[in-house]
Amino acid sequence: xxxxxxxxxxxxxxxxxxxxxxxxxxxxxxxxxxxxxxxxxxxxxxxxxxxxxxxxxxxxxxxxxxxxxxxxxxxxxxxxxxxxxxxxxxxxxxxxxxxxxxxxxxxxxxxxxxxxxxxxxxxxxxxxxxxxxxxxxxxxxxxxxxxxxxxxxxxxxxxxxxxxxxxxxxxxxxxxxxxxxxxxx
Amino acid sequence: xxxxxxxxxxxxxxxxxxxxxxxxxxxxxxxxxxxxxxxxxxxxxxxxxxxxxxxxxxxxxxxxxxxxxxxxxxxxxxxxxxxxxxxxxxxxxxxxxxxxxxxxxxxxxxxxxxxxxxxxxxxxxxxxxxxxxxxxxxxx
Numbered sequence: 001x002x003x004x005x006x007x008x009x010x011x012x013x014x015x016x017x018x019x020x021x022x023x024x025x026x027x028x029x030x031x032x033x034x035x036x037x038x039x040x041x042x043x044x045x046x047x048x049x050x051x052x053x054x055x056x057x058x059x060x061x062x063x064x065x066x067x068x069x070x071x072x073x074x075x076x077x078x079x080x081x082x083x084x085x086x087x088x089x090x091x092x093x094x095x096x097x098x099x100x101x102x103x104x105x106x107x108x109x110x111x112x113x114x115x116x117x118x119x120x121x122x123x124x125x126x127x128x129x130x131x132x133x134x135x136x137x138x139x140x141x142x143x144x145x146x147x148x149x150x151x152x153x154x155x156x157x158x159x160x161x162x163x164x165x166x167x168x169x170x171x172x173x174x175x176x177x178x179x180x181x182x183x184x185x
Numbered sequence: 186x187x188x189x190x191x192x193x194x195x196x197x198x199x200x201x202x203x204x205x206x207x208x209x210x211x212x213x214x215x216x217x218x219x220x221x222x223x224x225x226x227x228x229x230x231x232x233x234x235x236x237x238x239x240x241x242x243x244x245x246x247x248x249x250x251x252x253x254x255x256x257x258x259x260x261x262x263x264x265x266x267x268x269x270x271x272x273x274x275x276x277x278x279x280x281x282x283x284x285x286x287x288x289x290x291x292x293x294x295x296x297x298x299x300x301x302x303x304x305x306x307x308x309x310x311x312x313x314x315x316x317x318x319x320x321x322x323x324x325x
Contacts (some may be wrong), residue, residue: 024294025204025205025207025208025211025294026207028207028208028211028290029207029208029210029211029214032211032214032215033214035218036214036218039218046221046222047221049221050214050217050218050220050221051214051217053216053217053220053221054213054214054216054217057213057216057217058210058213061209061213065202068202069198069199069202072198072201072202073194073195073198076194076195076197076198077190077191077194110282110285110288111208111209111212111285111288111291111292112209114205114291114292114295114296115201115202115204115205115295117295117296118201118295118296119198119201121296127296127300130296130300131300131303131304131307134283134304135283135308135311137282138279138282138283140254140282143254143255143258146255146258147258150258150259150261150262151258151261151262151265152323154323155319155323158319158322158323159275159278159279159315159319162315162318162319163279163283163315166311166314166315169311170304170307170308170311173303173307174300174303174304174307177303178299178300178303
């Protein structure tokens with residue numbers, strides 16, 4: 001009974017925090033839009049340019065958000081208990097590795113993937129695993145030919161391998177400082 | 186799998202994504218401002234020629250600036266053409282995609298302060314380590 005009450009209290013607290021966080025994000029957006037208006041009054045041309053650049057960013061991110069929505073939907077279909085059990089059984093190195101591989105193949109800006117990562121964390125993936133994913137995202141497989149033109153193929157291959165290896169370390173470091181075990185109670 | 190579960194899962198996903206939109210918009214608006222007011226020329230004047238200091242500056246510049254990765258290649262190429270060391274350029278390229286000062290509010294809002302600070306701090310440090318290792322291995 002006591003346990004149940006505690007759970008309800010915790011859920012109530014989480015819900016309040018979520019509402020506060022949502023309010024803060026709207027305040028932040030309003031603040032930045034206010035800053036744009038203020039700066040526009042002083043320097044209209046560069047601010048217009050900044051705004052147009054932002055619009056271009058928004059349009060370019062739309063396909064990525066659609067992809068993120070599909071992934072979130074699929075992960076929400078997954079049975080949490082089964083996923084937790086599966087993660088529990090997997091060796092640690094494999095979890096970091098899998099997240100790093102997924103990160104390598106992901107596209108688009110980093111912030112577009114935050115909601116999906118949050119969903120995964122709620123389902124039992126550790127912060128370290130998320131950090132591995134976010135770090136490995138910096139390997140841009142589709143841009144390797146272009147990067148090779150600018151910096152040489154050998155350089156860009158070594159750099160990509162280094163980033164992949166260190167995405168693993170990044171995950172270990174985060175979990176070490178969090179003292180968070182890969183799964184969660 | 187029943188249709189109610191599918192519908193609920195979709196609604197939950199859509200709602201979660203929509204909730205993050207104001208913070209994403211804020212980040213993109215900040216990126217727009219940074220692109221206009223923090224120029225490459227200004228950052229270029231800070232670089233000295235010292236491997237460690239340049240790597241650190243490269244990492245910090247890459248952390249402040251944000252945007253499409255192709256832009257980082259163009260800027261990195263320009264930096265090399267201006268005789269800036271490959272250590273600095275490598276740290277810049279790695280930090281550009283792994284650290285994001287303008288994304289910190291969004292990251293903090295979703296994952297919390299501790300994760301955001303740790304992840305970005307380690308990313309800056311690791312970009313310097315990766316820079317030194319990469320340039321040493323390639324031997325340029």
